[in-house]
Amino acid sequence: MNMDDTYSFLSSIYGKNHYDIDKPFQEILEFYMGKHLNLSPLGAYAGKDLYETTDYIDKVSQPLQKMWSIDGKRIDSILISPMEKHVLDKLIREYGISRPYFHGKSIMEHYAMGYLVADPGIYCILTLTHQTAYAIHKYAPDFQKDYVPGLIGDTKDTLLGATWFTEIQGGSDLGANKTRAESGNGLWYLTGDKYFASNAGLADVALTSAFHGDNHGAKGLSLFLIPRKNNDGELNYRLRRLKEKSATKSVPSGEVELDSSEAYMIGDAGKAIYYITEDLMVSRLDNAAAACGIARKAYLEAYYYTGKRKTFGKLLIEHPGIVKDLLDMEVLLEGSIALTFKSIELFNNSINSKPPYDDEYNYTRLMTHIVKNITADSSARVTQMATELHGGIGFLSEFPVERWHREALITPIWEGASNIQALDMLEAIMRKKAHIKLLSDFKNILSEIREETATAESCYNSLKNSIDNLLSMGVEEAQFHAKYSMEVMGHSMAAILLIHIGNKTGNNDFVKAGSLYARRFVKKEDYESNAIGQAHGIIHIDGAERSLKN
Structure with missing residues (x-):
């Protein structure tokens, strides 16, 4: 064997x-x-x-x-x-x-x-x-x-890093953190507890935040670098325990105790909130890429399984209901991938911006909050459906498809849950006016679309109306509706991007996918009767025909 x-x-x-x-x-x-x-x-x-x-x-x-x-x-x-x-x-x-x-x-x-x-x-x-x-x-x-x-792996000995910002009393509210820093002998000494510290015990060096002097609140935080060993070669922090988690088990997540731990300040004092927000943008895009990747693994498991499993005399993938499920999964996933890599393109173009940041960076940040939320929700939905398409064995931990749904459930939580993303999205719109550049960019994208124009224009109007509605509301009302608006904005942009990719590349499958996405996830209506004919060209993602220019 x-x-x-x-x-x-x-x-x-x-x-x-x-x-x-x-x-x-x-x-x-x-x-x-x-x-x-x-x-x-x-x-x-x-x-x-x-x-x-x-x-x-x-x-x-x-x-x-x-x-x-x-x-x-x-x-x-x-x-x-x-x-x-x-x-x-x-x-x-x-x-x-x-x-x-x-x-x-x-x-x-x-x-x-x-x-x-x-x-x-x-x-x-x-x-x-x-x-x-x-x-x-x-x-x-x-x-x-x-x-x-x-x-980054350029030396003989590979190092690992970590970011330890979260404390038990505050969670995503960094202004509630209590870790303090005292200076002396050319160093900083940090004392406090970090509650969700992934890579604890693995990391050679970690980023963390602390107050010093009379500074308080989020605007009083500074960013510090903590080596695993202090200058005397002794352990520089203590690992209280590891968390017991339902998934993401290959990464150790623990609770770290800092007790006069030696540290070095990074950047300017009191500006950690800017550096941390930027660093979180880096990892939120990682979260989006991972969410899409997780969903893709689950889709592939379901796609190939339904192509070999027979029920009632024919393959699962030949049953119209299964085709529709696979179509839902694939259309949603392709929109999520397009939205993710559009946002990464924006980040790559604004990567040199520093506080107080320019309009391009603020637009990127706005997109990142939206894409993080959309991809996480999509991943949970796609992996759940992949599990269901396997029937009872999809619920058994002895097969890998079950794990992907468990893994997907962390993506709405990591780097700020959906309510945090909604609040930060509002801040980017209300204070930074980042929506102006977003709407301008998507208006330009719209001008390059020649096929399925009406659908793309309808999605653009949905995007703009969602933003206008938020701008017309008071603070509490806007916060109440922010999550829903964020979802509408994300789905509207995803549909536009798929149609745009299809128009620019000549691959009509993306145009079809964008149109189906708009109907299913923007309008929230069932597909039209001709969708079953379009479905087979979209769900078979491994075929050479998916790369053909029509």
């Missing part, structure tokens, strides 16, 4: 190249990159060794906290399996998932690789490390930038 055989009996997509079979992703990525990006080697790895390893870690080999060394010294370290070490080293060093931005390339390459990785536990470890390198590279003094090569 071949050692590769067992897992192939559990998964319908094990051993497939997850990049090569995903034609819509290839086209959307090429459209926003402006060139073809060959991710086939990573796609092969994502479809076999990485796929099996991440599932095995989830079920069998989770990280363990080790508090003491054999010599009786406090180490507060994490023991991860050799398989997980190998996966992280391969993704960081061989595939260079964190390198593109730091090597002068488009940061979109980083997110495209993250989409293929998808597993939110492994991707979280990589995201936190990438975020840490980003903040150090952009805002830290030169002597701290020595960390960056290790964090």
